[in-house]
Amino acid sequence: MYRYDEFDHAFVKERVAQFRDQTNRRVAGELTEDEFRPLRLMNGLYLQLHAYMLRIAVPYGTLSSKQMRQLAMIGDKWDRSYGHFTTRQNLQFNWPKLEDTPDILQALADVEMHAIQTSGNCIRNVTADHWAGVAADELEDPRPWAELLRQWSSLHPEFCFLPRKFKIAVTAAAADRAAVAFHDIGLKIIKNDKGEVGFQVLVGGGMGRTPMIAKVCREWLPKGELLGYIEAVMRVYNLYGRRDNKYKARIKILLHEEGDETFRKMVDEEYQKIKAAGGSVSHLVPEAEIARIETYFAPPKYDLLPDTDPQLAQHLKANAKMARWYEVNCATHKQQGYSIVNISLKPEGGIPGDATSEQMRAVADIADTFSLSEIRVSHAQNLVLPYVRKQDVVAVYHALEKAGLASANLGLVTDIIACPGLDYCALATARSIPIAQEISKRFEAPARQQEIGDLAIKISGCINACGHHHAGNIGILGLDKQGKEFYQITLGGSADETASIGQIVGPGFSAEEVPAAIEKIVDTYIGLRNKGETFLGTYRRLGPAPFKEAVYAQAAE
Amino acid sequence: MAEKRPLRQVLTANLLKDGLVVFMTDGAAWSPWIEDAAIVTGKDSALELEGKGNIAAKANVVVGPYLIDVLDVNGRPRATLIREHIRTLGPTVRTDLGKQAERAAGGSGQGGAFI
Amino acid sequence: MPLIKNGQYATDTWTRIEGEVPLPDDGDFIVDATRLKDDPSVLKPRRGRLGVLLMNTVDAEELAPHLGKLALVALEFPSFNDGRAFSQARVIRHTLGFAGEIRATGKPMADQASHLLRCGFDAFEDSPRQPLEVWQRALAAVPRVYQRDYAASKDQVRKP
Numbered sequence: 001m002y003r004y005d006e007f008d009h010a011f012v013k014e015r016v017a018q019f020r021d022q023t024n025r026r027v028a029g030e031l032t033e034d035e036f037r038p039l040r041l042m043n044g045l046y047l048q049l050h051a052y053m054l055r056i057a058v059p060y061g062t063l064s065s066k067q068m069r070q071l072a073m074i075g076d077k078w079d080r081s082y083g084h085f086t087t088r089q090n091l092q093f094n095w096p097k098l099e100d101t102p103d104i105l106q107a108l109a110d111v112e113m114h115a116i117q118t119s120g121n122c123i124r125n126v127t128a129d130h131w132a133g134v135a136a137d138e139l140e141d142p143r144p145w146a147e148l149l150r151q152w153s154s155l156h157p158e159f160c161f162l163p164r165k166f167k168i169a170v171t172a173a174a175a176d177r178a179a180v181a182f183h184d185i186g187l188k189i190i191k192n193d194k195g196e197v198g199f200q201v202l203v204g205g206g207m208g209r210t211p212m213i214a215k216v217c218r219e220w221l222p223k224g225e226l227l228g229y230i231e232a233v234m235r236v237y238n239l240y241g242r243r244d245n246k247y248k249a250r251i252k253i254l255l256h257e258e259g260d261e262t263f264r265k266m267v268d269e270e271y272q273k274i275k276a277a278g279g280s281v282s283h284l285v286p287e288a289e290i291a292r293i294e295t296y297f298a299p300p301k302y303d304l305l306p307d308t309d310p311q312l313a314q315h316l317k318a319n320a321k322m323a324r325w326y327e328v329n330c331a332t333h334k335q336q337g338y339s340i341v342n343i344s345l346k347p348e349g350g351i352p353g354d355a356t357s358e359q360m361r362a363v364a365d366i367a368d369t370f371s372l373s374e375i376r377v378s379h380a381q382n383l384v385l386p387y388v389r390k391q392d393v394v395a396v397y398h399a400l401e402k403a404g405l406a407s408a409n410l411g412l413v414t415d416i417i418a419c420p421g422l423d424y425c426a427l428a429t430a431r432s433i434p435i436a437q438e439i440s441k442r443f444e445a446p447a448r449q450q451e452i453g454d455l456a457i458k459i460s461g462c463i464n465a466c467g468h469h470h471a472g473n474i475g476i477l478g479l480d481k482q483g484k485e486f487y488q489i490t491l492g493g494s495a496d497e498t499a500s501i502g503q504i505v506g507p508g509f510s511a512e513e514v515p516a517a518i519e520k521i522v523d524t525y526i527g528l529r530n531k532g533e534t535f536l537g538t539y540r541r542l543g544p545a546p547f548k549e550a551v552y553a554q555a556a557e
Numbered sequence: 558m559a560e561k562r563p564l565r566q567v568l569t570a571n572l573l574k575d576g577l578v579v580f581m582t583d584g585a586a587w588s589p590w591i592e593d594a595a596i597v598t599g600k601d602s603a604l605e606l607e608g609k610g611n612i613a614a615k616a617n618v619v620v621g622p623y624l625i626d627v628l629d630v631n632g633r634p635r636a637t638l639i640r641e642h643i644r645t646l647g648p649t650v651r652t653d654l655g656k657q658a659e660r661a662a663g664g665s666g667q668g669g670a671f672i
Numbered sequence: 673m674p675l676i677k678n679g680q681y682a683t684d685t686w687t688r689i690e691g692e693v694p695l696p697d698d699g700d701f702i703v704d705a706t707r708l709k710d711d712p713s714v715l716k717p718r719r720g721r722l723g724v725l726l727m728n729t730v731d732a733e734e735l736a737p738h739l740g741k742l743a744l745v746a747l748e749f750p751s752f753n754d755g756r757a758f759s760q761a762r763v764i765r766h767t768l769g770f771a772g773e774i775r776a777t778g779k780p781m782a783d784q785a786s787h788l789l790r791c792g793f794d795a796f797e798d799s800p801r802q803p804l805e806v807w808q809r810a811l812a813a814v815p816r817v818y819q820r821d822y823a824a825s826k827d828q829v830r831k832p
Contacts, residue, residue: 007830011816018813022783027574029617038753039783047620049644050655052576080654095654097575121753151818151830157790158762158822161755238759239731277767278821286820289830351650422640423648431643433650483638 001062001374002147002296004112011154012109015116019043020102027099042122042160044115045101048426054096055118056108060128060146060170061089061377065364068375070111072357072364078104081357085345087417087468088167089127089377090118094424122160123153123234127169129177130378133297134340134386136332138173139197142189144294145226146170148285152227159234163241164249166234167206174497179379181205181213181499182471184251185233192220199226203233203263204255207465211501212252215260217267223290228283232271240266300372300387305337309390322397324446325408330393339390341371343383343400344407344415348444352418352436353381362403370396379468379495380417380456382410413448413455413522414440417468421461421478422485428461430478430485431511435459438515443522452522455535456495471495473536474521475502476514487514491521491547492539500540506548517551524550565627566603567594567634568610569644570619578644578656579619585609587619589656590665591645592633674798676807677773681798686723686744696720702746705730708738715741725777728756732763739770747793749778758791765792766821782806786814790822 004012019039026036044055056071063071071091075081078100079093086092096104108114118125126146133141149168153159159166171178172189180186186202199221205214221229237251240258255263274283316323331340343363346352355363367375367385370392376384388396400406409415416439419425421432436459443449458472462479469475475490487509490502509517522535524547529538539547568581569591579587580594588594597603603624610622625641627634636642647655659665675684686700692711695701695718702723707714714722715738723744726732735745745764747757757776764770775795776788782802789811796807816828823829 007816011818014813014816021809021813027617033573033614033620035752035781035783038781047571047576049640050576050578050647051571094648099574121755154818155786155814156819156822157787157817158758159755160787161753161758161784235759235762239756243754243756273763273767277769422643423650428640431649433648437650485639 001064002059002143002293008112008151009109012112012114012116015043015114016102016105016109019105023098023102038120038161040098040101041120042117043101043105044118045096045098046119046426048094049422049424049428051095052098052101053424054093054101054104054115055086056091056093056113056115057118057125058089058091058113058377059150060126060132060143061130061379062132062143063375063377064111065367065373065375067111067113068360068364068367070107070113072360074104074107075357075360077107082354083357083360084351084420085353085355085377085381085383087379087381087419087466088125089130089379090125091377092420094420116154117160119165120160121162121164121166123149123156123162123166123168125167126150126153127167127178127183127379129171129173130376130384131177131331131340131386132172132376133299134334134338135173135175135177136334137175138334139189139191140172141297142170142172142178142187144290144297145187145189145199145223147293147296148227148290149230152230159238162234162238163243164246166237166251168230176495176497176499177378179468179471179495179499181497182207182211182468182495183214185230186214187226190220196222198222201229201233203267204252205499206250206252207468207470208250209247209463209465210253210256211465211470212256213499213501214252215255217264224284224287227285228274228278229267229271231283232267232274235270236263236266299335302335302338303389305389305391307336309337309393312390312393315394321408322394324450325397325406326393328408328412329410330388337390339388339393341385341388341393341396342378342410343385343405344409345382345405346409346415346440347404347407348409348414349437349441351433352416355383359403359405362399362405366396366399366403370399380415382415408446409449411454411456412450413443413452413457416440416457416459417472418459419461419467421459421467425461425466427464428478429463429480430461430487432459432461432467432476432478435476435478435487435511435514438511439518442515442519451526453534455522456493457518458493468495469493470501471499472502473534473539474518479508481508485511487511489514489517489521489551491544492536494536503544505544506552520550521547565596565598565629565634566606566624567591567596567627568606568622568624569594569641570610570614570622573617573620576620581606581610581613581622585613587613589659591627591636592665594627594634596627596634675775675795676798676804677795679808679811681804682795688725695722700743702744705735708735723773723775726760728754728760732760733768735764735770736768739764739768739772742770742772744773744775745770746775746777749776749780752779752781752784758787761788761792762822782810785810786817786824789824790817790819 025031046053084092126149128146168185169178169180169183170187182205188200201218202214203217329342371385372387416436418432418436422428456473459476460467460469471493477488493502583595626637646657699720705724705726721743725746
């Protein structure tokens with residue numbers, strides 16, 4: 001993974017000093033809250049329902065054991081010993097004090113981390129496929145480009161006061177695990193007809209009040225042209241994005257209102273000007289720089305191992321529970337003899353995405369011993385150990401079990417994505433976590449989960465959709481109806497390469513009614529599915545009618 | 558709820574330094590407990606209370622003061638909106654955290670269960 | 673009002689003229705950018721210098737044919753978080769190659785000093801809340817930047 005050089009170290013140190021000064025000026029009254037707010041947001045510090053909240057960047061979801069341990073320490077020292085992994089691969093602490101935040105940022109800088117631009121109307125954390133570098137199906141590791149974009153976007157002088165937030169994701173596999181179609185800019189590393197590797201640039205995806213799927217803005221872009229082209233997109237957005245209405249300020253609205261063709265033309269015209277102004281090469285990514293970054297993402301020195309490990313096979317035969325976990329949570333690795341081990345942070349009935357400092361340390365220790373000290377965070381609020389040898393899987397399983405981190409439910413009905421919701425968030429209209437907990441408990445039986453198969457349930461506590469409910473196979477949106485929490489269910493969303501936005505199934509439900517409604521939906525699927533067909537497949541084949549009927553039929557009974 | 562009661566309000570904010578939820582008391586001080594909050598009825602006294610809150614915000618003691626509606630429940634003020642009620646408790650999914658936990662440990666000095 | 677230019681207090685020789693008031697021969701005057709189209713007489717040679725105030729809703733490229741006759745372009749921040757003028761400055765300074773003064777007016781924050789300079793601004797208006805020291809301190813807080821072609825100086829950026 002990327003390692004800071006002297007420049008990077010100095011940069012984050014300067015950010016800490018800058019924020020410490022700004023905080024001191026705020027406390028002394030030299031800055032008003034209106035003046036200070038954008039400055040603290042640029043360092044990821046929100047004011048939420050109960051306290052401040054600090055959102056720490058985990059660039060493209062990659063963490064070292066050392067960094068994970070530091071996060072655990074920060075949780076113990078300055079917070080309540082737990083953190084929440086988010087749908088943008090970041091980590092949130094819910095109880096920091098303003099006066100402690102400069103020290104927290106210093107503790108982060110000490111391990112090459114920061115909270116820069118995790119909030120505010122600027123370019124946010126660049127996310128990537130959480131199996132980058134190890135996925136069997138990827139073209140190449142997308143993370144060097146995510147790292148390049150991270151550096152390029154950090155304190156970019158022109159693009160820090162945009163109409164609204166801006167989110168970029170990168171993927172390099174046909175199977176899209178980074179939800180690029182739902183980002184302001186989605187980058188797909190692909191080969192053109194000549195077999196050259198470059199970027200397909202998607203623009204204008206997003207969730208929120210008006211979910212939209214990104215459109216192709218550039219079919220294929222040579223790698224070296226990435227920054228110049230993105231600069232063109234950002235300039236068009238900065239100049240022409242709406243600033244009159246917070247809910248119409250994302251680039252997706254600009255694209256929609258201008259039309260795809262016109263927008264593409266605006267970007268191309270701007271890009272031509274950038275190329276002309278800079279001479280023939282200055283807009284290009286310096287090859288030396290990308291080569292430098294790429295060295296950090298070179299594959300590790302893998303052991304040469306056979307495809308199957310006989311000891312593992314034996315253990316799987318003898319231990320049905322572990323076999324189930326292996327089947328569900330462990331994915332095919334690019335390198336023979338290795339496995340991608342996924343850690344579910346969705347214990348049945350638990351709080352999705354939360355981990356205690358103790359659990360973080362356990363994961364760090366396991367990663368040190370069994371995963372070359374590297375961990376990933378997925379946008380589904382789970383963790384990944386990317387470099388586990390098959391011969392170590394048994395030991396890893398037992399260690400995870402000990403830490404309460406061995407739920408065998410990756411991608412299943414109880415692997416629910418939920419935002420913090422009204423339990424934590426000042427923007428929320430309803431609670432999301434208790435809904436997730438109730439659904440999870442209802443479906444917790446392993447046999448039931450196995451029967452249902454892959455099912456992505458995603459819950460948002462308000463229209464801002466941080467729980468990505470629009471992209472849920474089953475989505476749940478928490479609203480307020482005459483002072484009571486009220487939930488709208490959507491069906492048929494998907495965040496992968498077949499991206500789709502869920503459709504509302506009908507009138508909403510009270511909190512108490514939601515689990516039963518979900519159960520009716522699931523039972524309908526099971527009753528109507530073809531062999532081997534997922535929930536999403538059945539829904540797309542049959543449409544909403546049978547589900548609507550099942551959910552609302554009891555009114556007629 | 559058949560009876561129409563006069564609108565009762567309290568002023569709440571977050572402390573600048575640590576972000577914790579507080580309520581303005583009769584003495585224009587700040588308490589973490591809603592039971593200590595000054596309760597106003599009627600528009601004039603509400604505006605006056607808001608004014609005091611804004612002074613405290615300008616003095617950099619608190620951030621974002623605002624009025625919330627409360628009902629009298631067993632002699633104690635209870636926020637009418639669920640959002641504001643959660644703010645007086647803590648996360649409902651972690652009853653070991655926030656004011657609800659401090660109350661359970663006797664922190665509010667008021668004793669007794671709080672609904 | 674006092675001007676901050678090139679990191680120091682400077683005398684502001686410019687006067688804002690609104691509408692179609694004819695310009696005296698002597699003196700530096702800032703007119704509405706729209707006047708360049710509506711009243712071409714404003715461009716005729718004078719002893720004094722000409723500057724324009726460009727609204728942040730206007731395409732900076734519209735100034736391209738006139739930049740040779742301008743000594744100053746003033747851009748506006750209706751509020752500090754309306755960042756359109758950053759792009760306008762970038763276009764005027766970098767794309768169009770303007771070498772005159774680019775002034776930030778309205779309500780930029782001193783904490784944006786580094787962003788302003790790196791986009792091509794070189795003059796800011798002083799105010800009681802944001803005297804020179806505050807701008808200087810804000811600038812000193814960003815000695816190092818990543819964006820190669822947006823640097824105030826070559827020493828600032830990451831070397832390849």
